[in-house]
Amino acid sequence: MPETAPPPDDLAGLDLAEIARLAEARRLPPVAQWNPAHCGHSGMRIARDGTWFHEGRPIRRPAMVRLFSTILRREPDGSHVLVTPVEKLTIDVEDAAFLAVEMKSDGEGRDRTLAFRLNTGDMVVAGRDHPLRLGSRPYLAVRAGLEALIARPVYYELAEIALAGDSAPPGVWSDGAFFALEGDA
Known part of the structure; x- marks a missing residue:
């Protein structure tokens, strides 16, 4: 197509x-x-x-x-x-099918929305349909079991937002869903 x-x-x-x-x-x-x-x-x-x-x-x-x-x-x-x-x-x-190479944040706290651009040019807005897993290897759900590994510089942006907030545990909100920073499993 x-x-x-x-x-x-x-x-x-x-x-x-x-x-x-x-x-x-x-x-x-x-x-x-x-x-x-x-x-x-x-x-x-x-x-x-x-x-x-x-x-x-x-x-x-x-x-x-x-x-x-x-x-x-x-x-x-x-x-x-x-x-x-x-x-x-x-x-x-080898790891994930996609790579999240850029992020845009809009809003604050619970009203924040995070959008990601993948290495294929696709755009994905994190939320209930596209959850984030923010562990030592952070991922974004793209579609039907396919995920994007979040590139290190983008992950640092996410961590900065999470640590600047007042939630316990630290995490980020996007499109009405909360995603906690996770420790190594």
């Missing part, structure tokens, strides 16, 4: 209403409804740093990564596949 325009390069010029609109407007293929036979391995891997590889070489075209990310699905056994109506191919994912 081609996009009509590439996603914005950063969140700085967008307000949260526009970010939420962009996130909602993103139409993804109905991969949950597709159940073709497994065809083998795709020869693809998503590295821990979010880089996509094919047959050992990085995929350098962001549009290709965005396209493949739209047909990515997490299986009930935790594995990842690229799926179309006629084929399903395994893809290796």
Whole structure:
């Protein structure tokens, strides 16, 4: 499914209403409804740093990564596949399928909303439908079992917000949901 325009390069010029609109407007293929036979391995891997590889070489075209990310699905056994109506191919994912590379915060305390831009250009607003796990390896739920590892600089921003607040335990609010900073499990 081609996009009509590439996603914005950063969140700085967008307000949260526009970010939420962009996130909602993103139409993804109905991969949950597709159940073709497994065809083998795709020869693809998503590295821990979010880089996509094919047959050992990085995929350098962001549009290709965005396209493949739209047909990515997490299986009930935790594995990842690229799926179309006629084929399903395994893809290796070293950590998380996505990387949250930028955050925008609007509001204060319980009225705060946090929006994230992923390495694929997707926008996700944290909340009940997209919870945060803020442990030593912080993650954002993206869709249907797929997660984004929160990049270290973004996590530091979250920790700063959490520690500046007056909640016990420390944490952050986003879109009406509270997410506590967690210790190592």
